[in-house]
Amino acid sequence: MNRKRALPFALLLAGLMLAPPAASAAETLEERVIRLEKELAELKTLVGRKPSAPSPIAAAPAAPAAPAANPAPPTGIAVTTSSGVRAQLYGFARLDASYDTGQIYPGNIALWAQPENGADSDGEWNLTAGATRLGINLSGPDSENLKLSGNIELDFLGGGTENNLNPRLRHGYLKAYWPASDFSIIAGQTWDLVSSLIPFVDDPGMMWASGNIGTRHPQLRLTKGFAVGEKNRLEIAAAASRTIGEKNSLGIDTGKDADMPTVQGRIALSAPLSDSGKPATIAMSGHYGQEEWDSNKLNHHETIDSWSCNVELSIPLGRKFILAGEYFTGSNLDDYWGGVFQGVNAKGAKPEGIRSSGGWAALRYAYSPAVTISLGGGFDDPENGDLSGMENPRTFNRSLFAAYVNQLTPNFVFGLQLSKWDTGYLNTPDSDAVRAQSSMTYRF
Template identity: 55%
Template sequence: MNARGTFRHALLAGILFSAAPGLAAEPSVSTTAIEARINHLERELAELKALVKSSAATSEKPVTSTPLTVSSASGAKVQLYGFARLDGAYDSGKINPGNTAMWVRPENLNNNDGEWNMTAGATRIGINLSGPDTKDIKLSGNIEMDFFGGGTENNQNPRLRHGWLKAYWPASDFSILAGQTWDVNSSLIPFVDDPALMWSGGNIGSRHPQFRLTKGFSAGEKGHVELTAAAARTIGEANTLADTWNTDPGKDAAIPAIQGRIAWSGPVLVADQPATVALSGHYAEEEWDTDKTGTHQTLDSWSCSVELSMPVSRKLTLAGEYFTGTNLDDYFGGIGQGVNTATVREIRSCGGWGAVRYTPSPSVTINMGGGIDDPRDSDLAAGGRKVNGTIFANIINKITPDLILGIQLSEWRTGYLNSGTAEALRAQSSLTYKF
């Protein structure tokens, strides 16, 4: 018996069963009449199915997917998100490290030798956690990774980007965060399409394990002030001055880095798009052992940054940062140079970035800007990178809300102590599928 026949007989049996009292009272109702009723119902069902399909095909509002959300045994909501992404770039000279851009290699190692890079390492997967909340506390968390953790180009290793939990008390606008996430200091992100985010080219700040406290205050009718302090992990260069154990001088210092930020946010030029002005910084120490008997030098690491994000109109935003500090390689400052190991002294550096974002339509964003990182020449070892700058322009096009094309052009110039300046142009593109 086919499926249609099975359905018809089951429906017939159900109708007979439900109609049994009536049939007993009305023996004149025939099986033929019941069959006719079934045929009528089936025709109506087919018409309804056709109508639904037609409505879905002609609807002006497309059906959009919602994030996959499930509940855990504890009652917490778990939301999966991420994207698959491919980056490709042509460089007119050798740009370090290649898949991303940070500085140009010395001219004697470059020789205007072009390169082509392609990677899927920026592909990202994450989980947002929320709840269960109490009357006073809201719980949240995040676990996120990409694939820039090493390995080979077609067998890349996962890398933890974020892994944190947060408890928030809404009544007092106070929160505690514990785990790994973005640093408190220099928290703005440039408007670039390169996953390296202009590190070593004017932007500092990274991600570190930390314990963070944040307190918010109202400032006027629509303004908000936020104070943040954190104790974070310090990660230093491998120290081989005393032995071959590659001791981490950040860990050897036996104290955490202290990060802090004060920020004001509120409407200035655009009523529903707040501007933000912030002052931030950090202080840390590194203990550099110079022999096997425990003789050491304690070197400082510190930064001070000014941050600005200013919507000029609903479609135009200006943003930028300025920084100054010492021993900033752990925060991608000093063009990746923190300590001159020949003299065991800190390398001082300053710089910053500025950018403008224009959004002509909800699906298109145009960005341009530049940055510079300028270590102090007298602090550098022979052949050190003494200045690094870049300018960029890009366009980000949402082909659909979930399919995004990025195209970026940038120029990089890196000066070397007593070795001239190396230059390279970079043309790159990205294709991203969000989920």
């Protein structure tokens, strides 16, 4: 049997093997033949077509993996389920190695320099595979007016011992999109709306606690796009998200105990500024939520606001350079990695929110399609007056970085980053450290 004639039979055999359990007794022979022919056609389509790129959210250079500076990852492994949903498996195995001239918290990722406590220049090594990631992009089946998609993504930065790490849910959401009206609904866990840019760093810490705020929360999000002129686009989004508070003296989650979810919003304008093909974007975002701090079991409590106002800017400077940055100000921001991860001062007569402001800026240079070089820095500056009475609180945190990322092959990526960290403390001397960090990533 020649190859051309053998291929349909091989595909039919594969279809039989991948098909769901045997049809019910009510299925006629004709119906079974029609169903198998349909599955055969789908398998032929999968064999003959070029894979499509992952969805923007799934392929986004999120924290522990390939940052925005990296080229797009290879296309994942795609299959079609019996219900007609297309599932695309993707991910990578990654090793991060770093050496610190002083102690940096928590170690596997960089957030701030620890107090020296008399141990000046106490260097540390860190090796971890916790940023290894596994994800599934979901899409379809679509109707004439509605497009369905979703994403489920895990990594292994959820704690545990270094050689027995816990899985952690990064994303788990569905998206319903109506193209005709440029309107979408997202339900599940994904990135916050506030300060939505991602710094051009290779370190999995993403400059959290040193100028970058915003993480991932369970949420219900509505987004509406508007055409402004011929090439510009305005996007307005709002979300109700889960508030994750601290444990109060009664052991109650103060965010869950609040009377309302956190409300997030963002408005963004994108417009082309050059022939680079990449639009410039300016956006404003913010959030408001509450935490309920119970003082006893008689419902006596204090309500602590959590809020932020944020500005973000991304500007392509020709075809090879991108300048990006964010600025934030707000209060009780530990749930968003602001305030150097300090949200509420509960040591006074009553708990009070800690105010903070900060931001980051970075410049990325695309030396070639596979090589990028980035420079940048950030700062987070809590109000010192809000820290009184706390045990050795952090009064500021600053970082500078230089990152080099090389996609040696479509599947093998090497990253190198040098960063300087300076952290202030209210009751002990300021601390600083230099980190040399590298990564090796095998994508699929």
